[in-house]
Amino acid sequence: MKKFIRIITDLFNYFIFIIFVIIIGLLPFRFLYLFSNILAIVLRKVFRYRYAVITENLEKSNIEIDKYGRKKLIKQIYLNLSDVLVEGIKSLTMQKKTVIKRHKVLNPEIVIPYYDKKKSVILVTGHIGNWEWGSLSAGLYTPYHILAFYKKLRNPYIDRFLRWSRSRFGTTLATIKETTLSFDKQKNTSTMFLMAADQHPTKTSLAYTAQFLGRETAFLHGPEKHARNNNYPLLFADIRRKKRGYYEIKLSVLIEKPDTFNVGEITRLYAAKLESAIKENPSDWLWSHKRWKQKKIK
Numbered sequence: 001m002k003k004f005i006r007i008i009t010d011l012f013n014y015f016i017f018i019i020f021v022i023i024i025g026l027l028p029f030r031f032l033y034l035f036s037n038i039l040a041i042v043l044r045k046v047f048r049y050r051y052a053v054i055t056e057n058l059e060k061s062n063i064e065i066d067k068y069g070r071k072k073l074i075k076q077i078y079l080n081l082s083d084v085l086v087e088g089i090k091s092l093t094m095q096k097k098t099v100i101k102r103h104k105v106l107n108p109e110i111v112i113p114y115y116d117k118k119k120s121v122i123l124v125t126g127h128i129g130n131w132e133w134g135s136l137s138a139g140l141y142t143p144y145h146i147l148a149f150y151k152k153l154r155n156p157y158i159d160r161f162l163r164w165s166r167s168r169f170g171t172t173l174a175t176i177k178e179t180t181l182s183f184d185k186q187k188n189t190s191t192m193f194l195m196a197a198d199q200h201p202t203k204t205s206l207a208y209t210a211q212f213l214g215r216e217t218a219f220l221h222g223p224e225k226h227a228r229n230n231n232y233p234l235l236f237a238d239i240r241r242k243k244r245g246y247y248e249i250k251l252s253v254l255i256e257k258p259d260t261f262n263v264g265e266i267t268r269l270y271a272a273k274l275e276s277a278i279k280e281n282p283s284d285w286l287w288s289h290k291r292w293k294q295k296k297i298k
């Protein structure tokens with residue numbers, strides 16, 4: 001009986017989700033951002049969504065800003081959050097030409113030398129700007145087979161729909177739990193692995209640590225581990241919002257030969273690169289994430 005109720009509940013939530021996706025998909029972008037403006041206010045003033053987390057993260061960071069500037073920045077952070085949310089839903093129905101127009105990779109040719117040598121690469125970024133559109137646009141700018149990782153949803157119907165939608169331009173999706181298996185399966189294929197590595201790690205015992213935004217921070221070990229084990233070059237995607245709904249991505253080589261670096265060095269280089277990008281556009285990062293949950297890192 002419980003299983004039956006769960007199925008019915010999941011199906012109901014799925015149909016509500018699909019209706020919402022259709023409505024957002026039909027909205028022109030100018031109306032989408034009017035909705036986003038309202039959503040940002042509701043999240044900040046009504047629900048106070050993670051307001052304490054955002055405030056604490058900013059106060060304890062090395063972002064130099066006064067009290068008035070912080071208050072203004074918090075408003076921008078909520079607007080960024082709501083924009084990314086509605087843009088993420090909008091992307092589920094976006095056409096290829098719209099993705100190319102609004103999510104431009106400025107220097108895709110940087111990966112060609114590796115592709116010509118049949119060398120797989122790992123492209124890392126952070127939760128800055130609209131990282132969601134990256135899994136759609138990556139395959140439109142490079143000849144590589146694209147493999148992106150995501151966290152599996154509890155609702156199997158919504159999860160199946162999201163996998164289909166996000167892979168419709170050629171990207172293959174794998175769950176985070178399938179990371180090692182995916183790297184093993186793609187050993188004989190020229191693949192670009194997309195990884196966002198600035199989430200709080202579930203297992204801090206496996207994490208690498210680095211100074212990040214003025215604090216000792218635990219980082220996911222995956223990007224460094226797989227780069228070192230396979231000696232795959234590590235590239236960084238710097239995502240910049242030019243204006244609402246338009247992003248430019250500049251790629252750079254972070255590490256050419258990972259197996260020549262000591263343990264932890266690659267993560268520290270990544271942390272420094274991401275911090276630099278955040279400081280240039282602090283409102284574009286996901287400050288609502290509980291990034292520093294742990295009190296002490298071993």
